[in-house]
Amino acid sequence: MRLMVPLVAAAVAGSLSAASLVVPALAQTVRAQTVLAQAVLAQTTTAPATPAAASPASAQADVGELLFEAKHFKNTAPDAKIRYTFRREAADPAKLMPSFSDEIDFRLEPGSTPDNRNVIVTLFKGENHRPAGPFDDVSFNPIAILTLEFDVGNLSKLLHANPRYLKNAMRKAMRENPTITPIKIKLAGKDVDATQILIKPFADDRDNRDRLGPFLNTTYTFVISDAVPGSIYSIKIDTPDTSKPDAKPVLLEELKYAEN
Numbered sequence: 001m002r003l004m005v006p007l008v009a010a011a012v013a014g015s016l017s018a019a020s021l022v023v024p025a026l027a028q029t030v031r032a033q034t035v036l037a038q039a040v041l042a043q044t045t046t047a048p049a050t051p052a053a054a055s056p057a058s059a060q061a062d063v064g065e066l067l068f069e070a071k072h073f074k075n076t077a078p079d080a081k082i083r084y085t086f087r088r089e090a091a092d093p094a095k096l097m098p099s100f101s102d103e104i105d106f107r108l109e110p111g112s113t114p115d116n117r118n119v120i121v122t123l124f125k126g127e128n129h130r131p132a133g134p135f136d137d138v139s140f141n142p143i144a145i146l147t148l149e150f151d152v153g154n155l156s157k158l159l160h161a162n163p164r165y166l167k168n169a170m171r172k173a174m175r176e177n178p179t180i181t182p183i184k185i186k187l188a189g190k191d192v193d194a195t196q197i198l199i200k201p202f203a204d205d206r207d208n209r210d211r212l213g214p215f216l217n218t219t220y221t222f223v224i225s226d227a228v229p230g231s232i233y234s235i236k237i238d239t240p241d242t243s244k245p246d247a248k249p250v251l252l253e254e255l256k257y258a259e260n
Contacts, residue, residue, distance in 0.1 A: 073141065082229050083260065085103055096251055103258070104146070117139075143230065178198065179197070179198040181198070193226075194225035200218065214239050214251075219238045238251075
């Protein structure tokens with residue numbers, strides 16, 4: 001894969017999104033949102049993880065199913081509100097765009113089936129606000145798609161990279177090299193079962209080592225649990241500074257479910 005190619009048009013075959021490459025033009029209709037999920041899921045199938053590497057709930061599931069096709073709202077009330085905290089910390093804001101902390105709010109409405117929801121999104125507030133959604137009659141939680149679209153949009157600008165390259169690298173890592181681990185998380189003061197999914201999309205791209213720089217080592221960590229409303233507990237995107245011991249990350253983005 002070559003990174004040094006021009007930016008391309010929004011709709012690219014096999015991309016993470018069938019809509020625009022940036023969050024403001026995310027799909028607005030049921031059909032477009034269904035295509036969106038299917039596009040993310042496409043070609044992410046990987047062999048089932050061994051019992052030692054996956055929790056019982058995820059042992060037979062691939063990463064695409066866990067993140068983009070599961071019935072994430074099956075244990076969430078049809079009229080629930082879900083809030084996520086988001087923080088972005090850049091070591092050099094002048095080069096990497098500003099650091100900020102904000103929130104993302106979901107308001108759910110009943111869908112056409114017991115497991116489906118209409119999701120009304122408030123993506124950040126004040127000067128950080130971006131239009132997104134709504135996502136109509138979906139069973140999956142769109143927070144992963146929103147987070148990855150935001151990340152791809154920023155990375156394509158920072159690296160002057162083709163978004164298709166970035167999305168293909170993520171899809172390949174989900175399909176071929178995920179690390180799936182059972183963990184415990186704290187929820188309402190109790191330890192509950194969760195599954196952690198870790199990928200390093202650019203780690204093997206030696207051809208573009210110089211262009212990627214520190215982003216060669218970027219790690220994406222997803223944590224999901226049926227005990228969490230909406231199932232997705234956190235998403236962390238960490239680009240470490242490997243040039244200095246104990247240095248702060250070059251860039252850290254972290255989204256986390258906020259208990260009410």
